Amino acid sequence: MDRRTAIRNLALVLSSAAILPACTKDNPTAHFKHFDVTGDQEALIADLAETIIPKTTTPGAKDLNLDKFVWLMLDDCTKKEDQQAFFKGMDKFNDLTKKMYSKSFADCSKTEKAAILATFEKKPGAKPTGRNPSGKKDDKPEKKDELQAFYGTVKGLTVFGYTQSQYFMTKEIVYELVPGRYNAHFPVKNNMKA
Amino acid sequence: MANLNIDSAKERTFDAIVIGSGISGGWAAKELTDKGLKVLMLERGRDVKHIKDYPTTNMYPWEFKHRGVLPMAVQEANPIVNRCYAFGESAAHFFVKDNEHPYVQTKPFDWIRGYQVGGKSLLWARQTQRWSEFDFEGPARDGFAVDWPIRYQDIAPWYSHVEKFAGISGNKDGIAELPDGEFLPAFPLNAVEEYFRKHVKVNYQNRHVISARCAHLSKPNQIHLDQGRAQCQERTICERGCPFGGYFSSNASTIPWALKSGNLTIRPFSVVESIIYDEKKGKASGVRIVDTNTKKTEEFYSRIIFVNAAALNTNLILLNSKSHRFPNGLGNDSGVLGKFVAFHNYSAHIGAEVEGFEEWATDGRNPAGGGYIPRFRNVYKQETDFLRGYACGFSAYRGFKHSYDGFGEDFKAGLASKEYGPWRVGSHMMGETIPKETNFVKLDDSKKDAWGVPLLDISVDYDDNDEKMKKDYIEQLTEMFTSAGFKNIQPSTNHQAPGLDIHEMGGVRMGKDPKTSMLNKWNQLHACTNVFVTDGASMTSTSCQNPSLTYMALTARAVDHAVSESKKGNV
Ligand SMILES: Cc1cc2nc3c(=O)[nH]c(=O)nc-3n(C[C@H](O)[C@H](O)[C@H](O)COP(=O)(O)OP(=O)(O)OC[C@H]3O[C@@H](n4cnc5c(N)ncnc54)[C@H](O)[C@@H]3O)c2cc1C
Ligand code: SF4
16 A cells, blocks of 8 residues: 555544534534534434434334435445535425425434425436445436435435445345355245235 | 565565465475465565554445546556456455556456465455366366476475465365365355255256365365464454465465565565576576666576466566577477467356245355366366366355335335345356467557567457357356355356456466476476466466466475475575
8 A cells, every 4th residue: 555545544433433423403513524514404314314314113223324425435435426415405495395385304203204295206216326225336327307316315225224234234134254154045934924 | 564674686686586475486485484485575566564454454345435436537547457356446446456567468468467475365255165076187188288297296285385375165075076175164055056056066066066166264274374464354354464364365375475574675676677697507597687766677596486467477587587598588499489379268157046045034245255166078088079178256146135126214114124035046157268379468569668678469369169168157057046045147258358367377377398487397498497377477377267276285385395406506
């Protein structure tokens, strides 16, 4: 590794420590490498993630810090133009909630939040975008409008973060590092919902 | 190891020098030290010790900061290596980064490299098949390249020799075009793969679907335990380095074995700049290196030199080894050095859905990856309008039925659903490409790397033959999938640059005639017989099987010859 790479890698490590708690609503509260985020924006992502993966008898997005993961991935692992589109999409999302309920997403009730998200799910291609849940390299992400892309990114990263979280991989499914196993003929007795 | 006290020429003299510590270099070191020679292994990269230097090997998925995804800054800074599927957060530290080791692409070429002790043996996908008589006699029969100076029977015992030590799992399938070897138990095919195997057997003459053969210890023998290796645990995160030595790597197998003999010295951080030719003796006397820490040049001497820097770097070293006797590169009287480079064509895929087989799924992970379809085109006779053929990967898989539609409580519960979805199948083509004079590498003397060595300039491309073969693969597999009843068959092709197959070969080819080849049938330079090249550079043609097992076998065979000739005073 040459010196430049070493310094760059160090910078990558340090900058991830920059997620600060929200203090005021409109001023930048969290400084990332590529953008600053306001308290409102932080709250929005947290609420969106929680609406997608809500707390039930098991932990939800907020408990698992999935909103922090969304920001981390957006900052570190997303192309500049996609980051810009993300913020444009976020503005449009705020406009949409204002238009539908004359208030911010955070102030909406659970039912209102669900109604907003439902408008996205009705559109074709509401599948998560960005990083697909397997983490495979996405060759040709579908071109979508900024609003839909914003939702797709938040959903994709939330779901990716959830299914790769320690909670999910130890409690919901069991990921075994070792010993693994390979049973080529695994009988499926009753293919019922778990 | 790195701190040799090297003042006198005597202390810098060994019986043999091995350049490179990857798959082939590891074998050269093992075989030479087994025969009692004092060996110096020179490696340009850092040391990587088995287990100790596998930093990610025991990490859980959630312990990776970005869950396996590399930061965009790293991806964008490395457009070439980023195209390799295994370049992710868990194994990036074993890959060469684009800016660290530049090269010139006169034509686009994705040169994927691992510069460290162990080379690419840490990263490889471990697929291992013997080449057959059809491959070795191919050029003579089909009239491309030049005739191989060896035949299958020359190398067969050496395949056995390396297979027993490395540990290869597979079935004895009794197929002439894919000879059987010394196998550990195979990883079994799953229900759909097995169905397709039977379907093909009944409906197609000379076509076969078999369990992929791979360098994993499915059930270790004593010789593997003696190496300090253990049974493969079926984790399939091998590219991080395996703490069990479950798969074959130089780090887990040949290098520790050679070190145990007390005859091996490894010197990492040593870029071999050139091989020194002694005009008086009429042979090579040693090598010149640049220490990457001090940037100082040093020389080491030996009677025998094995060049195992991986195909293209081996070309580079020979091209850069200029002397009064060899102004165009060591042993290059014929002018063919650097030419007739070939590779494997991996640019077509096909996927489909399968109905039925609901009573079966798989549990866990298959280190072999599934099935393999040996080459079936132009084997016994020339039957198409293209030369040679292709092998195919084939695998079937079944995951849980997870819907990504929706949100909220039901959606969340659905993500953990254990309800199985449908089976899917997939295949990718692995085609042979034809070595051509117009596919070559040369030095760019105007550009030097950080150690003062000229950059390699690569001009390698596909041709018409590859396009025809690709078309045939799509047609044949579509037909085979259709007749098997698979649904929604989706072929796809891409234009991935040569190199991404990571099976680049040639440039220092073997042959009978010194006028048209660089090496004789023992992998010795025709014109400088104490220098042996036994990595992919030496391949006369490329077969469509994976190549690394053949590099291992040729290396062991060449060492045997080198040592016996040396004893007779001939090298
Ligand atoms: C992701 C991946 C998947 C693969 N899958 C398969 C597979 O399934 N089956 C298969 O058969 N093959 C596979 N391969 C290819 C396989 O890894 C190579 O064919 C094999 O490693 C080549 O062995 P080698 O000894 O020639 O080179 P390497 O293993 O690359 O070793 C060469 C060594 O030489 C060193 N070196 C280079 N130049 C110099 C110099 N000037 N001075 C000193 N040292 C030098 C390098 O640092 C390196 O350590 C795969 C490769 C990769 C990366
Ligand atoms: S699959 Fe086998 S070889 Fe690969 S990492 Fe796991 S135990 Fe090691």
